[in-house]
Amino acid sequence: MRFKAKLLDINCMQQLTRVGASMSRMTKNCVLCLAPKKVVFVSNERISEGGTRIWCEIQQETLFDDYRIEGKDNSNRIFLELITDNFARALKSIQFGVVSVKIRLTKKYTPCLTIEIVTAYGNSNRIITHDVPVVIVPQRDWYEYEEPDMPQFDVSIYMPQMKVLKQVIDRMKNLSEHLVITADQKGNMTLKTQNDIVTVETHFKDLGNPVWANDAANNRKEASTQIGAMEACIYIKKLAQLLQGQQINPSKIICNLLAEKAIHIYLVSEDVILQYYIPAAM
Structure with missing residues (x-):
């Protein structure tokens, strides 16, 4: 070699x-x-x-x-x-x-x-x-x-800018070990964490939804638009680990949500593509 x-x-x-x-x-x-x-x-x-x-x-x-x-x-x-x-x-x-x-x-x-x-x-x-x-x-x-296959997601949505997302997660990670991400095909996303004392939610609107060339992905998009919002609960430290480590300055951040199973985050910059798969919390 x-x-x-x-x-x-x-x-x-x-x-x-x-x-x-x-x-x-x-x-x-x-x-x-x-x-x-x-x-x-x-x-x-x-x-x-x-x-x-x-x-x-x-x-x-x-x-x-x-x-x-x-x-x-x-x-x-x-x-x-x-x-x-x-x-x-x-x-x-x-x-x-x-x-x-x-x-x-x-x-x-x-x-x-x-x-x-x-x-x-x-x-x-x-x-x-x-x-x-x-x-x-x-x-x-x-x-x-080998390269992972594109997951069979239920909702695909653009995420807020890295700086904004990091600020929100930094505040939430001290409240609980879990984070519930809810999103729909109308560009809405909610991040929620809670403990015995307080529940904190951050809402984002008009984020936009990517259009994928894959026919199956488009079919799922139409189905999830009719069903409404989908959610997944993950360990918040896993998402914080991704955000704290990033130095590639992505131009786009996409979240593909597999209801109650996982989230697949897709970071795209000019020369680098980073995929980050986080399974649902057990």
């Missing part, structure tokens, strides 16, 4: 840094899926840990100036398990003045992602090298990290 990539654009370097920082705040470990056309960070929690699933995808051509990969089979994919904090710390060395960043799969005391950061220093260049240990995921386990 071989992999090496190079970044020359400071904006692309910063984007990778933001993605790394976001992943480190949402999960301790993840699998980095390297493919010919895209780079994906995947995290699958056990059901006993809340069952959260993260899928963060970047098209490699929007990020890298040079990208070469040689996997074990015809798909030319490589799956690497890593500690997200190690990856994020290595990328923190990327500052203004960086000339280039090279990332290679190497074999040292253990398989590593070697990140080489070249910085202009006076009349010469200074090279900073980080070795991030990784574990090669065997091919028999790749199926666990």
Whole structure:
């Protein structure tokens, strides 16, 4: 297996840094899926840990100036398990003045992602090298990290801006461990939490509803419009974890609600798509 990539654009370097920082705040470990056309960070929690699933995808051509990969089979994919904090710390060395960043799969005391950061220093260049240990995921386990199917949602709705949503959830998370999200196909959403003393609700109107190309999704939309609002109860800390970790500045936040089962949050920015799946609280 071989992999090496190079970044020359400071904006692309910063984007990778933001993605790394976001992943480190949402999960301790993840699998980095390297493919010919895209780079994906995947995290699958056990059901006993809340069952959260993260899928963060970047098209490699929007990020890298040079990208070469040689996997074990015809798909030319490589799956690497890593500690997200190690990856994020290595990328923190990327500052203004960086000339280039090279990332290679190497074999040292253990398989590593070697990140080489070249910085202009006076009349010469200074090279900073980080070795991030990784574990090669065997091919028999790749199926666990494939792209998730679009869930069979009952309601799909745009969410408020990240800043507003974060402020609301920050206040609610101290009141209860549960959050009830209610939404309909008329652009209405309610966030509710309660304890023995108080019930707090925040209402949003005219948020809008995405139009999906999938016929089944459109049929569900029509059905849910007739049925009315649908709801799901989740652990509020799971949503707070997503909001606190975000640094990718999404242009759109979509919530696909599976009544009484789960919510599927879809964050879209110019170059990054992040899917976050939160099952209903047990």
